[in-house]
Amino acid sequence: MKKIQIIFGIAIALFAIVLISSGFTGNKNNNTYKFNIKSNDELLEQFKSNSLTVENNKKFGKEKQSQLVLDVELQKDEEISPEMTFYNGNISGKLKLKEEKQFFNFTGKDVFREVKYDDRTVYIGSVSVQLKNKINEEEAVLSIRFEPETKKIDVALTSGAIGETAFIPFGEAFLTKNDWDQINEIIYGESQQ
Structure with a gap:
């Protein structure tokens, strides 16, 4: 019984040391987020007659019910103001096309x-x-907007040059006009009317 108590005590001590050391060695300026997002097929349907989607079938086949697996790692770079901070972002992931049974990896x-x-x-x-x-x-280009607190995210994937573009939206747009007015005020110093 005494041997079990000693082993248990050592295990707790090691666990505490790991927690304390990770608190001191961990970089609090790094944030990592993982997402698995479904295509927004309703929005995609609205864009079908738009020039953004002219090459969708050629490049991606049936893009409906696609998924985007996305890892975002952010490293704090520069605090511009209490309301805005720049982060260096590294992303990696894959685009999964359900109907085509294919996936495409990417990093950036x-x-x-x-x-x-x-x-x-x-x-x-x-x-x-x-x-x-x-x-x-x-x-x-992956245009990414996300809110960690609510786990809301929307991503627009645009591929190719003008006239040869393909476009797939993912997630649900969660930022309202009022949100964008406030964001633009912070970023540019003025509201975009």
Whole structure:
């Protein structure tokens, strides 16, 4: 019985040491977020006659019921004001096309903005990635907005040059016009009417 108590005591002590040391060695300026987001097929349908989706079938086939698996790692760079901080962002993930039974990996890095207003924190970034699709590998842009507190996220994937674009929206747009007015006021110093 005494041996079990000693082993139990050592285990608790080791656990406490790990917790304390990770508190001192962990970088509080890094944040990692993982998302698994379904395509917004209703919004995609609304864009069907838009020039943004002109190459969707050619590049992605049936893009409905797609998924975006996304890892976002943010490292604090510069605090501009109490309401806005720049983060260096690294993203990686894969685009899964359910109907086509295919997936395409991607990685990229760019600056994200952390914007604070009305007791909310929202991260906004636009990241260029090299994305392989059904016909080639080309630059794509992931426009990302997410709110960690509520776990809300929306991502717009745009691939290709003007006139040859493909577009797939993911998640649900959660920022209202009022939200964007406040965000633009913080970022640009003026409301975008």
